[in-house]
Amino acid sequence: MKPPAFTYHRPASVAEAIRTLADVGAEGKVLAGGQSLVPMLNMRLTAPRHLVDINGLTELSYVDSENDAVRVGALTRHAQLARDAEAGRRVPVLTEAMGYVAHPAIRNRGTVVGSLVHADPAAELPAVLLLCDGEVELASATGTRRVGAADFFIGPLESALRSGELAVAARFPVPPPGTGAAFIEVSRRAGDYALCGLGLTVTLDADLRVARATAAYLSVGPTPVRVELTPAVVGQRHDGADWAGAGALAVAAVDPDDDIHATSAYRRHLVEVLTGRAGRLAARRARQRWEES
Numbered sequence: 060m061k062p063p064a065f066t067y068h069r070p071a072s073v074a075e076a077i078r079t080l081a082d083v084g085a086e087g088k089v090l091a092g093g094q095s096l097v098p099m100l101n102m103r104l105t106a107p108r109h110l111v112d113i114n115g116l117t118e119l120s121y122v123d124s125e126n127d128a129v130r131v132g133a134l135t136r137h138a139q140l141a142r143d144a145e146a147g148r149r150v151p152v153l154t155e156a157m158g159y160v161a162h163p164a165i166r167n168r169g170t171v172v173g174s175l176v177h178a179d180p181a182a183e184l185p186a187v188l189l190l191c192d193g194e195v196e197l198a199s200a201t202g203t204r205r206v207g208a209a210d211f212f213i214g215p216l217e218s219a220l221r222s223g224e225l226a227v228a229a230r231f232p233v234p235p236p237g238t239g240a241a242f243i244e245v246s247r248r249a250g251d252y253a254l255c256g257l258g259l260t261v262t263l264d265a266d267l268r269v270a271r272a273t274a275a276y277l278s279v280g281p282t283p284v285r286v287e288l289t290p291a292v293v294g295q296r297h298d299g300a301d302w303a304g305a306g307a308l309a310v311a312a313v314d315p316d317d318d319i320h321a322t323s324a325y326r327r328h329l330v331e332v333l334t335g336r337a338g339r340l341a342a343r344r345a346r347q348r349w350e351e352s
């Protein structure tokens with residue numbers, strides 16, 4: 060299959076990219092790693108008249124470990140973030156999730172921010188951004204704005220990005236002290252999109268009791284779904300918390316569809332089981348964090 064005809068733009072600066080996006084408006088799309096856009100063009104699932112290729116904008120290729128967040132520029136490839144030890148130390152769940160994103164060849168080319176804008180509900184990084192309460196930074200000819208993860212993912216393959224906007228970076232906040240995290244998913248083959256997955260964080264207080272537990276699920280609805288698990292486990296010991304109760308809370312909060320890969324019932328089962336596994340693992344890691352501090 061070949062893509063429909065389009066005009067190719069290769070801006071030399073962020074300012075030029077934004078000007079070009081303003082000129083072409085709703086007829087334009089940004090080309091980043093092309094790992095989702097190019098197959099969609101070839102299958103004619105999308106037909107923009109203009110492609111604005113940002114691969115020359117090397118100033119957007121960075122991972123900044125700030126005091127309170129890991130900030131990732133729009134041209135940062137998945138593999139680049141996965142290799143960044145400082146980012147992994149600050150937001151470990153981000154690095155753990157990266158290992159589940161597709162295959163090495165795709166991770167070498169696909170971008171972190173592209174994955175967020177693409178807003179596939181089966182993708183790992185949107186769920187991680189939601190779990191961390193992160194945000195996406197957007198720039199256009201009329202200014203810049205930041206959109207929090209809770210407002211960014213609107214529907215399947217639909218984000219809050221407006222026409223004429225370039226997503227320039229994403230921020231993944233550092234969790235509070237005493238927090239452990241885990242990312243787990245189930246897929247038919249390694250590298251496939253998950254049938255169900257989740258990132259989960261547990262924060263323990265100084266008595267090693269659960270102060271807060273939160274999870275964000277993928278592949279269980281039109282967007283990633285964040286569930287506050289705290290009511291099921293708050294005040295309980297780190298090694299004896301009611302993760303079955305947390306799993307039941309999560310099952311009540313999701314509404315997965317049947318599809319050719321799995322039934323809704325199977326996905327609900329995975330939500331329950333994986334919540335327990337991730338909860339126990341995250342609580343163990345939270346305890347280690349206290350011991351190391």
Ligand SMILES: Cc1cc2nc3c(=O)[nH]c(=O)nc-3n(C[C@H](O)[C@H](O)[C@H](O)COP(=O)(O)OP(=O)(O)OC[C@H]3O[C@@H](n4cnc5c(N)ncnc54)[C@H](O)[C@@H]3O)c2cc1C
Nearest residue numbers: 089091092093094095096133161169170173174182183226
């Ligand atoms: C075989 C295969 C398996 C895969 N498996 C997985 C998987 O298991 N998990 C997973 O998460 N992903 C998976 N992917 C997708 C991959 O992670 C992509 O890299 C990612 O979805 C999009 O990043 P990209 O840089 O390639 O974006 P592109 O394909 O270039 O763009 C995707 C969309 O985002 C828009 N966009 C991109 N960057 C910007 C920007 N800075 N500003 C505004 N708009 C922008 C584009 O216009 C387009 O609409 C898979 C892909 C393939 C081909």
